Amino acid sequence: MRVTLTIALSGLLATSPAYAATLDINVEVPKLNVAEYHRPYVAVWLEGADQKVAANLSVWYQQTGNAEGHGTKWLPDLRQWWRKSGRTLDVPVDGVTGPTRPAGTHALSFSDRQPALKQLAPGSYTLVVEAVREVGGRELLKIPFTWPAKAAQNASAQGSTELGKVTLSAKP
Amino acid sequence: MKRTLVLAAALAAALPFSALAHKAWLLPSQTVIAGNDPWITVDGAVSNDLFYFNHVPLRLESLVITAPDGSSVQAQNPATGKFRSVFDIELKQQGTYRIASVNDGLSATYELNGERKRWRGTAATFGELPSGAKDVQVSQSVGRVETFVTNGTPNDTALKPTGKGIELIALAHPNDLFVGEEATFRVLVDGKPTAGLEFEIVRGATRYRNAQDEIKVTSDAKGEVRVTWPEAGMYWLETGTEDSRTSVKQAARRRLSYVATLEVLPQ
Numbered sequence: 087m088r089v090t091l092t093i094a095l096s097g098l099l100a101t102s103p104a105y106a107a108t109l110d111i112n113v114e115v116p117k118l119n120v121a122e123y124h125r126p127y128v129a130v131w132l133e134g135a136d137q138k139v140a141a142n143l144s145v146w147y148q149q150t151g152n153a154e155g156h157g158t159k160w161l162p163d164l165r166q167w168w169r170k171s172g173r174t175l176d177v178p179v180d181g182v183t184g185p186t187r188p189a190g191t192h193a194l195s196f197s198d199r200q201p202a203l204k205q206l207a208p209g210s211y212t213l214v215v216e217a218v219r220e221v222g223g224r225e226l227l228k229i230p231f232t233w234p235a236k237a238a239q240n241a242s243a244q245g246s247t248e249l250g251k252v253t254l255s256a257k258p
Numbered sequence: 259m260k261r262t263l264v265l266a267a268a269l270a271a272a273l274p275f276s277a278l279a280h281k282a283w284l285l286p287s288q289t290v291i292a293g294n295d296p297w298i299t300v301d302g303a304v305s306n307d308l309f310y311f312n313h314v315p316l317r318l319e320s321l322v323i324t325a326p327d328g329s330s331v332q333a334q335n336p337a338t339g340k341f342r343s344v345f346d347i348e349l350k351q352q353g354t355y356r357i358a359s360v361n362d363g364l365s366a367t368y369e370l371n372g373e374r375k376r377w378r379g380t381a382a383t384f385g386e387l388p389s390g391a392k393d394v395q396v397s398q399s400v401g402r403v404e405t406f407v408t409n410g411t412p413n414d415t416a417l418k419p420t421g422k423g424i425e426l427i428a429l430a431h432p433n434d435l436f437v438g439e440e441a442t443f444r445v446l447v448d449g450k451p452t453a454g455l456e457f458e459i460v461r462g463a464t465r466y467r468n469a470q471d472e473i474k475v476t477s478d479a480k481g482e483v484r485v486t487w488p489e490a491g492m493y494w495l496e497t498g499t500e501d502s503r504t505s506v507k508q509a510a511r512r513r514l515s516y517v518a519t520l521e522v523l524p525q
Binding site: 155156158159161162165166168169172173174226 | 290291292293294296408410411412434436523524525
């Protein structure tokens with residue numbers, strides 16, 4: 087009902103961001119001092135209380151192929167994501183998959199109007215960020231939160247190897 | 259020493275498994291893979307240590323590779339060396355491949371002209387035994403050594419039981435095993451869930467630890483075994499039994515064996 091109302095309003099008003107519940111995520115890809123560096127493959131998704139994937143938010147992988155194969159060859163190295171979602175997904179997925187990103191903090195913003203969150207039933211969720219790097223390691227961070235937020239929620243998790251700081255901000 | 263030689267000869271002759279404690283196995287280069295027509299390579303060997311090539315190769319004559327749609331595919335570039343066999347598979351289909359070495363053989367000893375002789379073959383070639391053979395002792399061995407590889411989305415078509423010998427059915431999926439999680443398997447003998455089969459499960463890389471750290475489980479009344487994986491790695495799983503359901507009436511006993519190589523991934 088709320089969604090319908092929001093859509094109706096957005097039709098009436100040119101700007102109505104105040105009506106959207108938002109989820110802002112920052113993912114830091116750390117700068118690493120290594121001899122051979124490749125940008126990490128990163129998957130960002132939401133899990134429900136059943137630990138199943140509720141929404142794929144973002145997946146970064148090499149979009150091209152080379153003599154070693156297409157970039158999709160290494161998607162199974164994002165082990166948990168591959169198991170829970172990737173292996174049944176037909177990549178690329180519009181609005182979800184994209185190229186790998188350089189070191190730095192990457193801001194991802196979602197609202198309940200976007201396909202990823204539109205169908206999300208109210209409840210407890212966990213944000214999961216998994217990163218794996220060629221000739222490097224793998225790291226997985228989790229941040230629990232409630233959706234939609236009744237009051238603003240801020241949480242973060244600090245990675246130690248393949249991920250830097252991951253922050254989550256959910257606003258009603 | 260002599261015994262080892264005899265054993266080696268016996269293994270090399272026909273059967274890739276043995277009741278004398280050597281471990282037969284197939285070791286895939288990857289069990290979870292993605293892409294268009296990816297390739298994997300598989301090693302096959304019989305050894306005491308897991309997964310090291312230091313005894314005899316696993317013979318490839320009885321290789322059966324089942325594709326995700328249930329059809330049979332051929333191994334590519336097969337070769338057998340001193341210690342191991344190796345072959346490649348192009349995974350043209352999406353889904354789960356079952357890679358197995360399946361044996362159903364007979365061995366016999368008999369007396370001819372006062373001499374004790376040995377014979378090995380199958381039910382189809384049993385007629386080879388000379389007509390004057392006396393005191394014929396026949397035994398049957400049915401064995402399966404297998405592993406599983408999934409390209410993309412797992413499926414179950416290739417995993418359907420054949421109904422012959424011992425088979426192990428993963429109630430989840432054999433390429434979906436993770437450390438700290440419990441996996442349930444059902445053991446079938448000729449397609450029927452069977453209680454009381456003892457399993458030995460050993461993680462690879464035995465060279466780098468001082469104990470086998472084997473896991474022992476026994477199938478329950480429903481023929482099920484439950485394993486909680488203590489560590490990630492390649493695991494060797496074996497079970498065996500004996501019964502009298504032989505395919506030729508001259509054989510009194512049938513020895514059954516089963517080996518699977520399973521990969522357990524970290525969380």
